[in-house]
Amino acid sequence: MNHAFEGRMLRVVFLIAFAVPAARAQVSTVELYGLVRDPSANGVPGTQIRVQNLVTGLTRTVLTREDGSYNFLGLGPGRYSVYVEASGFRPALTKEITLNVGQKGELSFRLEVSPIMEAIEVLSKTQMLEARRTSVSTTIVERLIKSLPSHSRDALSFTLLDSAATRENQASLPPIPATGFNLDGQQGRTIMVTIDGVDAIDNTINGARITIPQDAVQEFEVLKSGYGAEHGRSSSAVINVVSKQGGNQLEGDVFGLLRSRRVSATNAFAGEPNPGDTNTQAGFTLGGPLRRSRTFFFIGFDTTQENSTGFSTIGRDGFGLVEIANPYGAGSLLLTREQAEFTRSAPATLSIPYSILADRASRVARDGNSPGGPRSFGLIPNPLPASFKGLKGETGNYKTTYDSYVHSSRIDHLFSGNHGLFVRFGLNSSNAYGRPSNSQVQTDTQNAFSRTNNLFISDLAVTAQISSSIGSTWLNEARFQFGRRGLGLRANSSNVAVEIPGVASIGADPFAPADRIEKRWQVSNNLSHLRASHTYKAGIDFNYIPAVASFPLNQSGLYAFPTTLSVDFPFISSVLGSQLALAPHDRALQCVPNGPKT
Numbered sequence: 001m002n003h004a005f006e007g008r009m010l011r012v013v014f015l016i017a018f019a020v021p022a023a024r025a026q027v028s029t030v031e032l033y034g035l036v037r038d039p040s041a042n043g044v045p046g047t048q049i050r051v052q053n054l055v056t057g058l059t060r061t062v063l064t065r066e067d068g069s070y071n072f073l074g075l076g077p078g079r080y081s082v083y084v085e086a087s088g089f090r091p092a093l094t095k096e097i098t099l100n101v102g103q104k105g106e107l108s109f110r111l112e113v114s115p116i117m118e119a120i121e122v123l124s125k126t127q128m129l130e131a132r133r134t135s136v137s138t139t140i141v142e143r144l145i146k147s148l149p150s151h152s153r154d155a156l157s158f159t160l161l162d163s164a165a166t167r168e169n170q171a172s173l174p175p176i177p178a179t180g181f182n183l184d185g186q187q188g189r190t191i192m193v194t195i196d197g198v199d200a201i202d203n204t205i206n207g208a209r210i211t212i213p214q215d216a217v218q219e220f221e222v223l224k225s226g227y228g229a230e231h232g233r234s235s236s237a238v239i240n241v242v243s244k245q246g247g248n249q250l251e252g253d254v255f256g257l258l259r260s261r262r263v264s265a266t267n268a269f270a271g272e273p274n275p276g277d278t279n280t281q282a283g284f285t286l287g288g289p290l291r292r293s294r295t296f297f298f299i300g301f302d303t304t305q306e307n308s309t310g311f312s313t314i315g316r317d318g319f320g321l322v323e324i325a326n327p328y329g330a331g332s333l334l335l336t337r338e339q340a341e342f343t344r345s346a347p348a349t350l351s352i353p354y355s356i357l358a359d360r361a362s363r364v365a366r367d368g369n370s371p372g373g374p375r376s377f378g379l380i381p382n383p384l385p386a387s388f389k390g391l392k393g394e395t396g397n398y399k400t401t402y403d404s405y406v407h408s409s410r411i412d413h414l415f416s417g418n419h420g421l422f423v424r425f426g427l428n429s430s431n432a433y434g435r436p437s438n439s440q441v442q443t444d445t446q447n448a449f450s451r452t453n454n455l456f457i458s459d460l461a462v463t464a465q466i467s468s469s470i471g472s473t474w475l476n477e478a479r480f481q482f483g484r485r486g487l488g489l490r491a492n493s494s495n496v497a498v499e500i501p502g503v504a505s506i507g508a509d510p511f512a513p514a515d516r517i518e519k520r521w522q523v524s525n526n527l528s529h530l531r532a533s534h535t536y537k538a539g540i541d542f543n544y545i546p547a548v549a550s551f552p553l554n555q556s557g558l559y560a561f562p563t564t565l566s567v568d569f570p571f572i573s574s575v576l577g578s579q580l581a582l583a584p585h586d587r588a589l590q591c592v593p594n595g596p597k598t
Contacts, residue, residue, distance in 0.1 A: 028197040028242045029467075029477075030099040031535075032072040034108040036064050036084060043068020044111060047086040054079040054096065055247030057293035060417045062472035071530050073475040074467055077101045077219060077242050090114040100139045101242045102221045138162045138222045142244075145217055153281060153302050153406075154210060155217040156193070159183070159239060162222050176205040184224055186236030194231075195241045196424060197524075198463050198481040203545050204518050208239075209485055211426030211461040215253070215285045216300030216408045218244040230526075230537065243424055245412045246287030246296030257281040267309065275309035275397065296412045306402040310434050312448045314504040315395040321362055328352050334362040366392050387495050394448035394506050400434035418469040428459040434492070437509040448506040450493035459485045477526035482519075489514040491556075499560040508556035518547040 036047045047064040055078055064070045082094040089111035099105055140158045150157060156179065159165045164184045179188035189206035192199075200209045220241040223231060231238040259279040267275050280303075287298035323332045324340050328348070333355050335343065343355040360378025367373030368390040376383050410424040432455045436447040461483040468476045489512045497507035524541040 028077075028101055028194075028240060029073075029475075030075040030077055030101065031104045032075055032080075032099065032107060033104070034070060034106050036068045036070065036086065036109045036111065038089070038111055039113060041110075044086050044089065047084060047089075047111075050083045050085075051075070051080050052083075053247075054081060055249075056245070056296060056412070056414070057248050058414055058417060058420075060469065071472055073472070073528055073530060074469050074477070075099060076245070077103075082107060084109050084111065086111060088113060100141060100221070101219055101240060102137065102139070102223070136223075136225045137227070138224075139219060140222065141219045142217075145214060145219070150214060153214050153283075153304055153404075155212070155214045155220065155241070156180075156208060156210065156239065159222055162224075164224055165222070177207050178205070179208045183222070183237040190234065190236040192231065192234030192238045193241070194238070195426075195461075196243055196422075196463050197465065197477070197479050198461075198522055199233075199520065199543065200241070200461070202485055202518060203520070203543075204516060204547050204549060209428075209459050209461070209483065210406070211428050211459055211483075212241070212243055212408045213283060213285075213300040213302035213406045215255075215283060215302065216244050216298065216410075218242045230539070243408065243410055244285070244287065244298050244300070245410055245422065246289065246298040248289050248292055248296075250286075250288035252284060252286035252288075254284045255282065267311070275311075276399065277308045278306070279308075280305040290411070294414055298408075298410045298412075300406075300408045302404075302406045304402070304404045306400075308400050310398045310400045310436065310447075310449065310452065312394055312396060312398070312446060314446055314448050314506065315366065315391045319366060319391065321366065326355075328355070333359040334366070335359060336362075364390075366390050389450075389495050391504075391506070394450065394504070396449070398434055398449040398452070400432075400452075402430070402432045404428070404430035419467070421464070421466050423462070423464045426461045426463075428457070430457045431455075437505070437511070445500070445502055445505050448504065450495055450507055451497070451505045451509060452492045453509045453512050454490045454492065456488040456490075457486070459483070473530040475526070475528040477524075479522070479524045479526075481522040483522075484520075485516075485518050487514070487516045494556055496556050497554070497558040499558070501561070507558075510554045510558050511551075513555070514549075514551045516547070516549040516551070518545060520545050 032051065036044045036049070038044050043064070043066070045064055045066045045068060047068065047070075048061060049064065049070045049072075050059060050061045051072060052059045053076070058076075060072060060075075062070050062072060077100055079096055079098050081096060084092040090113075092109050092111060094107065097105070097107065138161070140155075140161060144161065145155055145158060148158065159181055160167070162183070166182050168178060168180050168182055168188050179191055179193070181188055183191060191208075193201050193208045195212060200211070201207065202209050220239055223238040223240060225237075227238060231240070257280065261274060261277040264277055266273060267277065283300070283302035285298070285300045287296065289296050320336050321334050322337060322340065323334055324343075326333050327344065328351075333340070333343070335355065335358050339355075339358050343351045343358075345351075346354070357379065360374075364374050364378050364384070368384050369375065369386075369388050370390045370392055373390055373392075374384070406426075406428045408424060408426045410422060412420065412422040414420045434449070434452045435455055437451050437453050461481060463479070463481045465477060465479045467478075470476070489509075491509040491512035493508045495507045497505075497510050499505055521544040522542065524539065526539045527537070529536045
C-alpha cells in the first residue's frame with residue numbers, strides 16, 4: 001500500500017473524527033458525584049463545589065442542582081481536595097480523596113447552619129462509595145506497582161494479583177507472543193489492552209503492546225465483566241492502563257539492580273563451576289512543571305540487561321552408548337547397555353545382523369560428518385548430506401542474552417479548568433539472543449543451541465488527547481494514536497529440525513525466519529452527557545491498520561519421531577530377515593527416547 005494512499009486515508013480519518021461529536025466515552029477518567037443536604041436532610045441548591053488536583057493544582061467548580069446533587073465528569077485519576085460552600089452554612093472541606101481510573105465515586109455532604117465562615121474538615125483520605133459501578137473489576141493502584149517486586153519490569157504482570165488471573169497455560173510461539181496470562185479462563189489473546197484510552201494490542205496476533213515503563217504507569221484496572229460499551233472489541237477482559245503525568249512539584253527517582261554470577265548459586269545443570277549469569281536493571285522517572293499549574297512533563301526510562309548460560313545435556317555421557325569388543329569379529333561395537341546384553345544372549349543368527357545394524361546406526365547418529373566419524377549411511381554407501389550433523393555436536397553450553405529499553409515522555413497542558421491536552425510518546429525496543437524455541441508439535445523437552453532463536457521487537461506509539469468539559473453535564477474527548485510495531489525472528493541453525501518427544505529438540509526453529517510490521521492510525525471522539533441520574537454516551541472509533549508479514553514454516557524440514565515405533569519397514573526386514581523382524585525380541589528394535597532397548 002503506497003504512502004499517497006495512506007496519506008489520503010489519514011485525512012479522511014481526521015475529517016470523520018472531528019466532524020462527528022461522539023465517541024467511546026470515559027475510558028481513562030473518573031466521575032465524582034454526590035448530594036449536599038442541610039441538617040434536615042433537604043437538598044441545598046446552588047452550593048458551590050470546588051475540586052482541586054493536589055498534584056497539578058487543576059481546579060474545577062460546579063453548582064448543585066435543585067435537589068442538591070452535583071457531578072464532575074472527566075476527572076483524571078489522582079488525589080483531590082473538595083471544598084463545599086453555601087450561603088448561610090459553614091463551609092466543608094475534604095482535604096484528600098483518591099480517585100482511581102474508571103471509578104464512579106460518591107461523596108456527599110451534610111452542612112451545618114452557621115454564620116461563621118470558617119471551614120470545618122469533615123473527611124480526610126475518604127474511601128469512595130461506588131453505588132453506580134456495574135462492572136466487575138480490580139484496580140491495581142500505584143502503591144502496588146511501586147512497592148511489589150517485579151522481575152519482568154512489566155506493569156501488566158501485576159494483573160496476576162487478581163484472583164481470576166492465572167499464568168498462560170499454552171505455549172507462546174516466538175513470532176506471536178501473547179500477554180502471558182489468562183483471565184477467568186479466557187485465553188490471553190482475547191484480552192483487550194488500552195493505554196490512556198487508545199488500543200495497545202498487536203492486531204495481527206492479539207498480543208499486548210507495551211510502550212510504557214513500569215514506573216510510568218499510574219494505575220490500571222482489570223475489567224472482567226459488566227463493563228460499558230466504550231470498552232468494546234473484547235470477547236473477555238479489558239485492561240485499562242493510565243500513564244503518570246507531572247505536577248507542580250519536581251519529583252523523580254532512580255533505581256538500579258545488579259545481580260552478578262559472583263554472588264549467585266551455581267546452575268547445577270550447566271556443567272561448569274561458574275557459568276555466566278548476570279542480570280542488570282536500571283531506570284529513572286522525572287516529572288514536574290514547565291509552567292506552574294499550567295504545563296507539565298513526565299519522563300520514564302527502563303532498561304533490562306540479562307546475560308546467562310543456556311545448557312544442553314543432549315548427548316552428554318555419549319547418550320549411554322558404550323564400546324564393547326565385537327564377539328563376532330575384529331574391532332568394537334557402539335551399543336547401549338541393553339543392546340549389548342541382547343547381543344551377548346541372543347542366538348548368533350539374530351545377534352550378528354542386529355549388532356551390525358545397531359553399531360552403524362549409533363555411529364552415524366552420534367558422530368556423522370564429525371572428524372573421524374562416518375561419512376555415509378550405515379547399511380548403504382550413499383554419503384550423508386552435507387547438512388547432517390551428529391548428535392555429539394548438540395552437547396554443551398551456549399550464551400543467551402536479552403536487552404530491552406522502554407521509554408515514555410508525556411506533556412500535559414491545561415488551557416483552563418475545563419479544557420486540557422496531553423501528548424505521550426512511547427518506545428519499546430528489545431533484542432533476545434539464544435531463546436529456547438517451542439512450537440505446537442514440541443513437548444516439554446530440552447533444546448539444543450541449534451533449536452534456539454533470536455527475537456527482535458521495536459514498538460513505538462504517539463498518543464494525543466484533548467478533553468473538554470462543558471458545564472457540569474457535557475464531556476468531550478478526542479484522541480489520536482499512531483503506532484508502529486516491527487518483529488523479526490531468526491533461527492540459529494539451518495539444519496533439519498528433529499523432535500524426539502521427552503528427550504530433545506534439535507535443528508532449525510520451525511517458525512523462523514519471520515518478519516512482521518504493523519502500523520496503526522487510530523482516531524476517536526467521545527461525547528458524554530449527564531441528565532438527571534442518567535448518563536448518555538455516543539461515539540466513533542476509527543482504526544486503520546496496514547500490516548505486512550512473512551511467516552514461512554519448516555523451511556529446513558522437520559522430523560517428528562513417535563515415542564515407540566515397531567520396525568516393519570521392508571528395507572530393514574530385507575536386511576535382517578523375516579526371522580528377526582518377527583521374533584519375540586523385535587521390541588529391541590523399537591525407537592525409544594534413549595535408543596533401542598530390550
